[in-house]
C-alpha cells in the first residue's frame with residue numbers, strides 16, 4: 001500500500017507537484033500519465049526517496065519514506081523493483097553483472113543463489129543465455145527487457161516502471177506490455193507505470209491518474225478516461241489517439 005498525502009515539490013521557482021493526494025492499494029496496477037514535463041518522473045523518484053518532497057508525506061507499507069536514512073531506504077528499495085526510463089544499464093558491465101549488482105546491493109543471497117536468480121529472471125523476460133553480452137550488443141527492446149529482469153530479480157512486492165514503452169515500435173511495445181501484465185497477474189505485485197502512451201494504459205492498467213498543472217486532474221478507470229468529456233483529459237487522450 002502506498003499513501004501520498006499533501007505532496008508538493010518545487011525546483012527553485014518552478015512548482016512541479018502541488019498538494020497531491022492519492023493511495024495505491026495492494027495488487028493494483030496504476031498508470032500515471034501526463035505530458036512531458038508534467039512531473040511524472042519526479043513523483044516516482046519521491047516514492048522511492050530519490051527526491052525529497054518540500055511538503056507532505058509518503059508511506060509505503062505504513063513506513064514513512066520522507067524521513068528515512070540511507071540504510072532504511074535500501075531496505076524499502078529491496079522490495080521495490082525499478083525499471084528506469086532509459087534502461088539505465090551500466091555499459092561497462094555485462095547483462096549478468098548488471099542484474100547481479102542489484103542482488104548484491106539489496107539482498108543477502110549467496111553467489112550461487114544470485115547466479116540462479118539472474119538466470120531465472122532472464123528466462124522470465126525471454127532473454128536466456130544473454131548473461132555475457134554487453135548492453136551495447138542489445139537492441140532498445142532487449143535493453144528494456146534486461147532492465148525489467150533486473151527489477152524482478154529481487155522478487156519485489158512493488159514494480160515501478162518509468163516510461164517502459166517509450167520509443168519502442170508497436171510490436172516491441174506489445175511485448176513489454178505483456179511482460180508487465182504477466183508480473184502483475186501473479187496477484188502479489190503492485191505496479192506503478194509512468195507513461196505518456198495511452199496504448200500502455202489501456203493494455204496494462206486498472207486505474208489511471210492524469211497529472212496536469214502539478215495536480216491530479218483525473219483519477220479513474222482506463223475506459224473512463226477514454227470517454228471523459230473534460231477538455232484537458234480529451235486533449236491528452238486524443239493527442240495519443242494515433243497510438244491506440
Ligand SMILES: Nc1ncnc2c1ncn2[C@@H]1O[C@H](COP(=O)(O)OP(=O)(O)O)[C@@H](O)[C@H]1O
Pocket residue numbers: 011016034035036037038039040041042043
Ligand atoms: N533535479 C531537478 N532539478 C531541477 N528541475 C528538475 C529536476 N528534476 C526534474 N525537474 C523539472 O521538473 C519538471 C518535471 O520533470 P519530470 O518529472 O522529469 O517530467 P516528466 O513528467 O516528463 O517525467 C520538469 O520541468 C523538469 O525540468
Ligand SMILES: [Mg+2]
Pocket residue numbers: 040041042085162163
Ligand atoms: Mg519522465
